[in-house]
Amino acid sequence: MVLLMIAAPALVPAITSPRRYIDHSTSSTALLPPSGRRSESVMRASATTKARVPWRFRFSAALLPSTAGFWAAVGDTTMGMKSTHARSARRRHRATAEQVYSMRTSTTGAAMSDFLLASIHHLFVFGIAAVLAAQLALVRPAAMSSGTVRLLGRVDAAYGLLALSILAAGFIRVWFGAKGPDFYLHNPVFWAKIAAFGVVGLLSIRPSMRIAAWQKSVKADSAFVPAQDELGRLRRILMGELLVLAIIPVLAAAMARGLGNGTA
Known part of the structure; x- marks a missing residue:
C-alpha cells in the first residue's frame, strides 16, 4: 500500500499514455517515448535476449523522474521536522538546565x-x-x-x-x-x-x-x-x-x- 501511494503520481500517466513494444530486431530507441527511453547499452542487451519487455517495466523509466519531486518534498519535510525536533530539544535542554539550577540553588540555600x-x-x-x-x-x-x-x-x-x-x-x-x-x-x-x-x-x-x-x-x-x-x-x-x-x-x-x- 505504501509503495502504491508513493508511485501514484507516475502510475496514471504511465498507464494511460500510448505505448509500443520495443522492436528487438533493431537497436533504434525511437520507438519509445522520451520519458521511457533507455540507454543504448540496455537496448542492445534486450535485443540480444530476444525477450519481450514485461509490462511492469514500461513505466519504470517514467516513474523515477515523476517521483523525484515527491521525494524532494519528502526530504524537505524531513529536514523541517528534524529542525523542529532540534529546536524542541534545545528548549527542553534549556528548561531542564534551569530546573537543575533552581533545584541546586534552593538546595544550597x-x-x-x-x-x-x-x-x-x-x-x-x-x-x-x-x-x-x-x-x-x-x-x-x-x-x-x-x-x-x-x-x-x-x-x-x-x-x-x-x-x-x-x-x-x-x-x-x-x-x-x-x-x-x-x-x-x-x-x-x-x-x-x-x-x-x-x-x-x-x-x-x-x-x-x-x-x-x-x-x-x-x-x-x-x-x-x-x-x-x-x-x-x-x-x-x-x-x-x-x-x-x-x-x-x-x-x-x-x-x-x-x-x-x-x-x-
Whole structure:
C-alpha cells in the first residue's frame, strides 16, 4: 500500500499514455517515448535476449523522474521536522538546565541555612559550658570575696541567657532546618538530648538561688563571704552540671550518624 501511494503520481500517466513494444530486431530507441527511453547499452542487451519487455517495466523509466519531486518534498519535510525536533530539544535542554539550577540553588540555600543554625546552636552550647567552667573556678574559698559574689551574679545571668538561646536555636533548627521535624521528633536520641538538657537546667536552680541570696547579703554587708561548706556543696552541683552537659555532644554525634532513626 505504501509503495502504491508513493508511485501514484507516475502510475496514471504511465498507464494511460500510448505505448509500443520495443522492436528487438533493431537497436533504434525511437520507438519509445522520451520519458521511457533507455540507454543504448540496455537496448542492445534486450535485443540480444530476444525477450519481450514485461509490462511492469514500461513505466519504470517514467516513474523515477515523476517521483523525484515527491521525494524532494519528502526530504524537505524531513529536514523541517528534524529542525523542529532540534529546536524542541534545545528548549527542553534549556528548561531542564534551569530546573537543575533552581533545584541546586534552593538546595544550597537550605543547606546554608541549616549550617548557620547548627553553628549558632553549637556556639551557644560551648558558651554555656564555658560559663559553667567559670562558675566552678569562681566558687572556691580562696577566690571568694564580695567582688567575686557580684561577678558570679553576672555570670549566672549570662548562663540563663545562653540556656534560653540554646532552646530557641535548637527548636528553630528542628522546625526550619534541612532535615525537617520528622527526623528529630521520631528519634529517641533527640529526646535523650532534651532530657539531658533538662537535667542540667534542674541542677542549675540551686546554684542560681544561692548566688542571688549571696548578692543580697553583699548589698547588706560589703564584707560578706559565703561559708566554705556551702561553697563545697555548690561546687559539686556545678561539676554534676558539666558532666551531664558533656553527654549532649555525644548524643548529637549519634544523631548525626543516624542512630535512633534506623539509618545507621
